[in-house]
Amino acid sequence: MSINLNTAKQNLLKLKDEYEIRISKIEDHIQNPQDDLNEHWDDQAISYRQNGMRKNLMGEARQNLSYVENALNRIENNTYGDCEVCDKQIEEKRLEALPYATLCMDHAE
Numbered sequence: 001m002s003i004n005l006n007t008a009k010q011n012l013l014k015l016k017d018e019y020e021i022r023i024s025k026i027e028d029h030i031q032n033p034q035d036d037l038n039e040h041w042d043d044q045a046i047s048y049r050q051n052g053m054r055k056n057l058m059g060e061a062r063q064n065l066s067y068v069e070n071a072l073n074r075i076e077n078n079t080y081g082d083c084e085v086c087d088k089q090i091e092e093k094r095l096e097a098l099p100y101a102t103l104c105m106d107h108a109e
Contacts, residue, residue, distance in 0.1 A: 003080065003081045003089070003092065003095060005075055005080060008071075008075060008080060008081075008095065008099060009072065009075050011099050012068050012071050012072050012075070012099055012100065013072070015064075015068050015099065015100075016065065016068045016069065016072070019061050019062075019064055019065040019068060020065065022057075022058075022061045023058055023061050023062060023065065026054050026055075026057055026058040026061070027058065029054060030051055030054050030055065030058075064100075067100040068099075068100050070100065070102075071099060071100035071102075074102075081095060083102070083103050083104040083106075083107055084102045084103060084107075085103060085104075085107040086104065086106070086107060088104055089104075090102075090103070090104045090105075091104060091105055094108075
């Protein structure tokens, strides 16, 4: 098996763009709510809960962006696709499904 690093890099860069756009949209929506808050407590409670969910989604997107950036660094360092535990090559299907994987299937379980 040989990993096509150019394809992997393009896929990771696309993911990076998607996460950066997602983070930007969430940040904008938190800072500039689309709906005007009425003075009703119920509306404020709903908005507060929605912002909490948005912050969770933003945290997840930031974490995934970090994974993607680390994978891009591994491509540059010629370590992309190597399991961090055993140094064996990560299965191609695993990298297709999770391009920023750092562990082979044996060690991911």
